[in-house]
Amino acid sequence: MSRIGRLPIQVPAGVDVAIDGRHITVNGPKGSLSRVLNPEMTVSRDGDAIVVTRPSDAKTHKQLHGLTRTLVNNMVVGVTTGYRKGLEINGVGYRAAMVGRKLQLSLGYSHPIEIDPPSGITFELENPTHLAVVGIDKELVGEIASRVRATRKPEPYKGKGVRYAGEQIRRKAGKAGKIGAKK
Numbered sequence: 001m002s003r004i005g006r007l008p009i010q011v012p013a014g015v016d017v018a019i020d021g022r023h024i025t026v027n028g029p030k031g032s033l034s035r036v037l038n039p040e041m042t043v044s045r046d047g048d049a050i051v052v053t054r055p056s057d058a059k060t061h062k063q064l065h066g067l068t069r070t071l072v073n074n075m076v077v078g079v080t081t082g083y084r085k086g087l088e089i090n091g092v093g094y095r096a097a098m099v100g101r102k103l104q105l106s107l108g109y110s111h112p113i114e115i116d117p118p119s120g121i122t123f124e125l126e127n128p129t130h131l132a133v134v135g136i137d138k139e140l141v142g143e144i145a146s147r148v149r150a151t152r153k154p155e156p157y158k159g160k161g162v163r164y165a166g167e168q169i170r171r172k173a174g175k176a177g178k179i180g181a182k183k
Helices: 059-080 138-149
Strands: 016-020 023-028 031-036 042-046 049-053 083-090 095-099 102-106 113-115 121-127 130-135 161-164
Touching: 016 042, 023 059, 031 059, 049 059, 059 138, 083 138, 095 121, 113 138, 121 138, 130 138, 138 161
Parallel strands: none
Antiparallel strands: 016 023, 023 031, 042 049, 083 130, 083 161, 095 102, 102 113, 121 130
């Protein structure tokens, strides 16, 4: 069996899970998430836990088993604690500011870049060079954080740009200069 897929998902108090065939809805203190799951996987409620089972040991069923369990677990964690993805901005004059709900980035371009968050996503600005994308949907938080990072990816020579918090950038050496130049 799949090591991840066979683990039951514990449902904490205050979280309501509704399973209707392929459709699953999870309501919690932070909000509500719903998703349509693969029809081959069976999701059932067993007391205060959710169990995902697969019909056979075929390779695709093994793959879908762990995936389905992880998707449902991410929904339960999202509505209870939520998700947060940190970003750092490096570079002279590079900074972020909040304009209403929108995030305004000054990244060395001739114009500021404004990013409007979709519903369910908020930006938190700790200081002008550290920000976070916060929400209950793990997939959407990661996608928006990736979109913010793509506005100015970190370059390998000085490391300037937007990077994930704690991300290591492979650095390159600059020009070495001429050795043995003719006079």
